[in-house]
Amino acid sequence: MMRLTQKEEEMLAGRMGGAVKLAMEALVQMGEGLGVERLIATEGSHLGNVDLLRNCTGYTGIVKKFLDWGAQVRIPTSVNPYPADPRNPESPPLPEVFRGPNPLEEDYRKLGVIPNWTCTPYLYGNTPRFGQHLSWEESSAVLYVNSVIGARANREPILMDLISAIAGRTLYTGLHLDENRKGEIFCRVTAKHLQPDDFAVLGYYLGKVCGTQIPVIDGIQEKVSTAALHKMGAAAASTGAVAMFHIPGVTPEAPTIEQAFGGRKPPTPVEIDDRVLEKIKEEMSSQGAAGPVDIVGVGCPHYTYEEVFSVAKLLKGRKVHPGVQLWICTHDGVIELARQSGIAQAIKEAGGRLFSGCLYCLHCVEPYSGMRLMSDSGKLCYYRPAIYGSPRECLEAAIRGRV
Amino acid sequence: MGNLILRGRGLNGGIAKGEAVVTKPINFFGSYMQGILRGKLSGIEDARHELYGKSLAGKVLVFPFSIGSLAGGVSLLEAIVRGVGPIAIVTIKTDGVLLAAPVFARVFYGIEVPVVDGLEPDPLKVIRNGDFLAVDGSKGTVEVTPA
Numbered sequence: 001m002m003r004l005t006q007k008e009e010e011m012l013a014g015r016m017g018g019a020v021k022l023a024m025e026a027l028v029q030m031g032e033g034l035g036v037e038r039l040i041a042t043e044g045s046h047l048g049n050v051d052l053l054r055n056c057t058g059y060t061g062i063v064k065k066f067l068d069w070g071a072q073v074r075i076p077t078s079v080n081p082y083p084a085d086p087r088n089p090e091s092p093p094l095p096e097v098f099r100g101p102n103p104l105e106e107d108y109r110k111l112g113v114i115p116n117w118t119c120t121p122y123l124y125g126n127t128p129r130f131g132q133h134l135s136w137e138e139s140s141a142v143l144y145v146n147s148v149i150g151a152r153a154n155r156e157p158i159l160m161d162l163i164s165a166i167a168g169r170t171l172y173t174g175l176h177l178d179e180n181r182k183g184e185i186f187c188r189v190t191a192k193h194l195q196p197d198d199f200a201v202l203g204y205y206l207g208k209v210c211g212t213q214i215p216v217i218d219g220i221q222e223k224v225s226t227a228a229l230h231k232m233g234a235a236a237a238s239t240g241a242v243a244m245f246h247i248p249g250v251t252p253e254a255p256t257i258e259q260a261f262g263g264r265k266p267p268t269p270v271e272i273d274d275r276v277l278e279k280i281k282e283e284m285s286s287q288g289a290a291g292p293v294d295i296v297g298v299g300c301p302h303y304t305y306e307e308v309f310s311v312a313k314l315l316k317g318r319k320v321h322p323g324v325q326l327w328i329c330t331h332d333g334v335i336e337l338a339r340q341s342g343i344a345q346a347i348k349e350a351g352g353r354l355f356s357g358c359l360y361c362l363h364c365v366e367p368y369s370g371m372r373l374m375s376d377s378g379k380l381c382y383y384r385p386a387i388y389g390s391p392r393e394c395l396e397a398a399i400r401g402r403v
Numbered sequence: 404m405g406n407l408i409l410r411g412r413g414l415n416g417g418i419a420k421g422e423a424v425v426t427k428p429i430n431f432f433g434s435y436m437q438g439i440l441r442g443k444l445s446g447i448e449d450a451r452h453e454l455y456g457k458s459l460a461g462k463v464l465v466f467p468f469s470i471g472s473l474a475g476g477v478s479l480l481e482a483i484v485r486g487v488g489p490i491a492i493v494t495i496k497t498d499g500v501l502l503a504a505p506v507f508a509r510v511f512y513g514i515e516v517p518v519v520d521g522l523e524p525d526p527l528k529v530i531r532n533g534d535f536l537a538v539d540g541s542k543g544t545v546e547v548t549p550a
Contacts, residue, residue, distance in 0.1 A: 026510045033414035033502045033518070048474060055439050058484035059477050062511050097440045137473055157500045158477040159507050171499075365440060 002031045003038045011167065019071030023163035030160065031171050040133050040172040044151075045077040045165035046121050047113065048137035048158035051361055054102045059159070063107045066166060071111060074168035078114040078126035080138055081302070081331065084357035088335075090348060091355040092327060095365045111165075117356060118331035120230060120302045122149060125333070130252060133176055135164030139243075140234035140301050140379065146244040148229050150252040152176045155243050175243055181253060182262035183216035183246050185209070188269035190219060191277050196228050197390035198277065200378035203232035205280045207239030209270055216246045216260040218269065224250060227304045234301045235378020284381040284388035287372055289403065292323065294371035296398040298391060299329030300359040300380050305337050307391070308354065312343035314395045320351030321401030328354045352398070374403060406548050407529060411522035413543035415505040417515030419491035423534045423547075424462045425527065426454055430471030431500075435478040445487050463536045464489035465526055469501040476503030483508045483516055491538035492518045493526050493545055519543050 004012065012028060014021040027039065053059050082105070083098045084091040109115060116125030119138050128134055128151040136142050136153045137160075145151040154174040156164065164170040174180055187206065194202065206215055224247070236242040246254035254260035282289070298311070311328055320326045328347065330338075335356055338344035347354045359377065362368050363384050373380070374387040374397050381388045387403055389396075397403045430449055438444035446458040459482065469475050476499070482488030483504055492505065497520045505516040517540025526545065530536065533550035 022510060026506055029506045030502060055442050056477055056481045058480040065511060139473060155473055157473045157503045159503045160499060
């Protein structure tokens with residue numbers, strides 16, 4: 001049996017309303033089934049994929065039941081992106097399955113969810129701090145907040161994110177506990193040609209070699225950017241179930257290699273050299289390494305302002321090939337900044353589409369699922385046939401019309 | 404001759420009886436997403452899975468564990484709510500993605516899909532496709548009547 005605090009017993013008994021009671025019933029049964037001893041108070045939630053859930057009557061029915069009870073999220077709760085933004089003329093046409101209003105958008109507003117519609121909520125609208133306990137869905141975001149920020153979150157299944165937002169509690173297990181946050185596998189990057197652009201490739205390999213283990217990654221000399229780290233993480237969370245990494249000297253729970261391993265002696269490292277990364281690049285390009293492309297899609301996870309800025313710089317004075325669509329995905333925050341700074345206009349003039357949306361959702365379904373896609377995203381290159389390229393290679397292909 | 408009884412841990416209560424489908428790990432999101440998006444969910448649509456094109460409706464699912472996306476639980480819940488999911492689950496290793504579906508089906512829809520794991524002897528060794536199973540999710544038992 002789970003041990004509950006007096007407050008939690010009252011929540012379960014319905015003293016804080018029917019919505020909290022239902023959420024607690026589900027939480028407690030999940031905890032008992034999984035052998036978890038207690039709950040932990042959480043300070044934030046992030047909800048999983050919106051439009052992929054629009055026809056999930058099981059899910060939308062639960063949201064409706066919560067609203068019928070007058071539910072409100074009790075902690076800052078944000079939400080993953082919609083596929084594209086029809087209000088923005090730059091947005092690509094929506095696939096048929098995503099057309100028409102999604103009732104979840106209105107329901108989430110009624111629940112008090114932060115309408116940031118992004119897979120990088122830690123950069124826009126829902127920024128955790130070190131040590132906070134969270135209940136987040138979106139595997140790439142979970143990996144980022146654990147590793148780079150030092151907040152505490154498990155890879156929460158969709159449904160658990162929602163009830164945690166309403167109860168303000170989640171299961172006290174996994175990465176919420178100190179002892180489960182230490183390094184479990186040692187990776188040493190010896191590649192001489194690791195470019196900041198290629199962190200998605202490194203992440204793709206990390207997921208495969210680590211599985212569910214926490215890697216300690218040594219040998220990254222770069223002053224790594226936020227963008228490089230979240231690209232690496234999104235890839236590692238796709239090819240594996242990695243929920244946290246340490247980079248000694250960079251991430252907050254790893255001042256040194258030894259501390260990253262919790263004082264234990266580091267195991268024999270897995271060497272990651274140029275040859276390994278070259279082979280992974282080939283594997284990521286399952287649609288081949290040459291030929292024409294239909295779509296060049298970047299921004300999965302959502303591009304940061306700096307990444308959008310570098311796209312505009314590379315496109316300056318050039319034109320996207322008429323046979324190619326260049327998609328640059330981000331969230332409304334970056335779009336607004338890009339409009340103010342003028343780079344949105346520059347991208348538009350070059351023939352690119354800068355929009356708030358989700359490359360992953362768009363490319364899951366017809367007509368886009370069948371097209372030849374080039375991307376710098378390890379996540380996309382894992383989930384569908386694609387051609388991998390660094391951001392620079394992607395933009396060159398968009399201009400030439402082929403790889 | 405009595406039937407074989409496997410004993411383990413009940414994770415979600417209820418009693419269900421039906422035919423066994425014994426299979427390898429399933430990615431429920433990959434299996435059900437396209438059907439959910441079309442609004443016509445029925446069978447497993449993961450072309451890489453041996454159950455491709457088959458339905459779990461009315462069956463007792465016997466398999467080692469679920470794999471893949473964190474949207475797997477909500478996908479399996481959808482199959483259960485629409486009546487095309489398994490009526491009971493016999494598994495080796497249960498994670499939150501798998502358990503969420505039957506737990507949310509019970510708490511929010513009053514649908515009982517018993518879940519049992521940690522069984523002795525190993526269900527993957529002693530249960531065969533088509534065996535008739537009686538699963539008790541409160542006691543954590545599975546009674547096997549061989550086909």
